[in-house]
Amino acid sequence: MSAALFDLVILWVPKESDVDYSELQKLLTTEFPTRFIVHSFTKTQEAIQHVQSIKNSSRPLIVITKLGKTKESLGQILIETIRRNDKRTFIILHSHKTCADPNLR
Secondary structure, three states, rough: OOHHHEEEEEEOOOOOOOOHHHHHHHHHHHHHOOOEEEEEOHHHHHHHHHHOOOOOOOOOOOEEOOOOOOHHHHHHHHHHHHHHHHHOOOOEEEOOHHHHHHOOO
């Protein structure tokens, strides 16, 4: 069994009907079961605290987040915090609205 290559932080408030979240979880467990150490959060502050606690990790950090709808789940705050402190983190912002509107990209 190989060692994990990446730390993966997911800030996502799943809903029962959230197919994208289910597909992401399925992909991670079936296609990449040993490549990521997955840390899932539903609250922005918890994700920020975790990211700050592992900033000296030897593994590269990947963050997947949605835009969020409440102050507790805003991905923007997490992204801004990371960008202030670490320019090497790879961030994936999952947003159908942003993808559909070139002016928002």
